[in-house]
Each structure stands twice: as structure tokens, then as C-alpha cells.
Amino acid sequence: MNEPYTAGYLKPKGLQGGGRLYEFNGEKMRISDIAALTGIPTNTLRARLLHGLTPEEAFRNVDYRAPEYKKQGFNRQKRYNYHGEALTKREICEREHINMGLLNYRIYTLKFYERIDDD
Numbered sequence: 001m002n003e004p005y006t007a008g009y010l011k012p013k014g015l016q017g018g019g020r021l022y023e024f025n026g027e028k029m030r031i032s033d034i035a036a037l038t039g040i041p042t043n044t045l046r047a048r049l050l051h052g053l054t055p056e057e058a059f060r061n062v063d064y065r066a067p068e069y070k071k072q073g074f075n076r077q078k079r080y081n082y083h084g085e086a087l088t089k090r091e092i093c094e095r096e097h098i099n100m101g102l103l104n105y106r107i108y109t110l111k112f113y114e115r116i117d118d119d
Helices: 031-038 041-052 088-095 102-108
Strands: 022-024 027-029 079-082 084-088
Touching: 022 031, 027 031, 031 041, 079 088, 084 088, 088 102
Parallel strands: none
Antiparallel strands: 022 027, 079 084
16 A cells, blocks of 8 residues: 555566567667667668668668768758859858858748758
């Protein structure tokens, strides 16, 4: 009767239910268990899976931001017409002495600058 109160959702680690199981090193495991074994944060593993990597690729301890894993043109910055010059948003912000929020308002709402397509 004098047992400490615990909310119904707090369960010991072995009794937790739910969660999708993935094959890792020949065993079925949850993402949280794989994260603990690999040292890769749980959110990183989930993001990799959501971005289309297979579980085998997602669970590898590899930095996918490295240049050899970048897709062609993935990191290319958009350019906008600024008084006849093709500039990135950051360059326009520096020239105008404004922050990115105001520049986005000018681009998307007021249509001050038109985007230049290099394709």
C-alpha cells in the first residue's frame, strides 16, 4: 500500500513495448538499442531512415556529410538577381545590412528579387 507512485508509462527497460524492430548484427533490435551500440544518436538514425537510406546504410558509423557522399548539386546555393548581379541570400544580406528573415520576406512576399536558374 505504501509503494511509491509511478506513472503507467514508466516501465523498466526490458518491459517497454512498441517500436519498430530492425535487423542489426543478426539480431532484431529497436533504434534506441542500435544507437546505444553504435554511438550514433537516435535522432540521427531516424533521420537517415526518413531520408531514404536502407537500414544497413543508416546504421553504419559514417559521416554522410563528407564530400564523397554528397549528391551532385545537392549543396549548390540558390542565386538571386541583385541589381544585375547573381548573389546568394547571404551576400544580399551583407550588402543590404539586413537579417535573413527580412530578406526572405522581401523575396517570397514582396517579390523584390527574382531567382536565377542556372540549369
